[in-house]
Amino acid sequence: MKAIVCDKYGSPDVLELKEIEKPLPTENQVLVKIHSSSMNFGNLVLLKGKPFLARFVFGLTKPKYSIPGGDIAGTVEAVGKDVKLFQAGDEVFGDLSGCGWGGFAEYVTVPECALALKPTNISFEEAAATPMAGVTALQGLRDKGKIKAGQKVLIYGASGGVGTFAVQIAKSFGAEITGVCSTRNLEILRSIGADYIIDYKKEDFTQEEGVYDLILGVNGSNSIFAYKRVLKQNGNFVHVGGSESQYFQTLFLGPFISMTGGKKISNLLQRANPKDLNYVKELLETGKVKPIIDKRYKLSEVTEAFKYFQEGHAQGKVVITI
Incomplete structure (x- = not known):
């Protein structure tokens, strides 16, 4: 599969689009085919290793998580034998920041607690902009x-x-x-x-x-x-x-x-959790909240997406279409 890989801290130019091994789910994981992801401030911290205190979480000398990307929306391709909440074919969205990141890729394996069913009234891009x-x-x-x-x-x-x-x-x-x-x-x-x-x-x-x-x-x-x-x-x-x-x-x-x-x-130190994700999901389903998307980039354009995002002038969210 294709993925954006970050092996060292630095500017967006250190990011590389690579072919890597497609992951396989363990007994309690979900394999998601990612349709969309989005940019967040945490992605910049993971890329640059700044502020320095963040390195005690993300890796002292180089990134602990080599594939950035926290938000995802996509389709469940396979589930481990212990997964209860999802099945192949489900449309899902979620935040991977608490379980290894990895959203700037074609596939990712995640624990089911990081995901929720995607609201049917919004697109994959809008779902990926949300978590x-x-x-x-x-x-x-x-x-x-x-x-x-x-x-x-x-x-x-x-x-x-x-x-x-x-x-x-x-x-x-x-x-x-x-x-x-x-x-x-x-x-x-x-x-x-x-x-x-x-x-x-x-x-x-x-x-x-x-x-x-x-x-x-x-x-x-x-x-x-x-x-x-x-x-x-x-x-x-x-x-x-x-x-x-x-x-x-x-x-x-x-x-x-x-x-x-x-x-x-x-x-505020944001903590990803399924209860709050489902609360926001209900707001999306009832139309009380609608994601605002500024720009869309392809996976191969993630370096350009980072350069735009770090300027700090995005109107709403910057989305990556996988």
């Missing part, structure tokens, strides 16, 4: 952010992969959503139901005080003290992604601020 970004948005809003109906929620970086899911998921909880994006992305936020939109190139939202119950920081480089200023008392700021300085501020100063100021500052 990691959708579950990240859900966990950030619901688990870390403790979102409630009627709250005022700000999503910074609302037009990207996680951000577009976050706007829609927050709406499904009955919150009032303000999305922050650049001028070119205003229409996307209107199309997915943001109540208010701030163009950060024209307006500085950080000068307000005590406005939001919850802020989800998906992208950007603002100081956490700027976010703290616009939080209401007992409000939550959840760091999902952004600059390294913002990440380390949240990691090291967040706990102190949370203990002393009445406002909670925290990092």
Whole structure:
């Protein structure tokens, strides 16, 4: 089979399209013929080995997982004898980040807990765009952010992969959503139901005080003290992604601020799990959430896909068609 292989940390140019052995499922694994995959921030970490702390998970001197790609959608080709939930021919989607990655390939073997049945009302590309970004948005809003109906929620970086899911998921909880994006992305936020939109190139939202119950920081480089200023008392700021300085501020100063100021500052470490994947699946099936796809690339064009994605200006998700 064909697969994208990464044998050393570096730029997208270190990626190679190779012919490798097609995997065989063990007794508790599912063999999936992959139709589509998608790009996520974790793919960049796996490629570059940055921030350095990530290497303690992904491999200290070279990638522990040689085939990148976390999100997949495809068709079950075979199952091991102990698999209960799926059978050959099932259309599935899932997040492989907790079980070895490997989504940028024609086939992959995975434990059944990483998969869910694909909603019939969306395409393979839309399904592949969903798992990691959708579950990240859900966990950030619901688990870390403790979102409630009627709250005022700000999503910074609302037009990207996680951000577009976050706007829609927050709406499904009955919150009032303000999305922050650049001028070119205003229409996307209107199309997915943001109540208010701030163009950060024209307006500085950080000068307000005590406005939001919850802020989800998906992208950007603002100081956490700027976010703290616009939080209401007992409000939550959840760091999902952004600059390294913002990440380390949240990691090291967040706990102190949370203990002393009445406002909670925290990092989100997304954890793939079947319960949350199926929760997002129900949102897809009911039409409350629709994946937004920016660009599509072939498997042979993954290097170009990485170069585009790392610029940080994707409008929704970048999808790889296998």
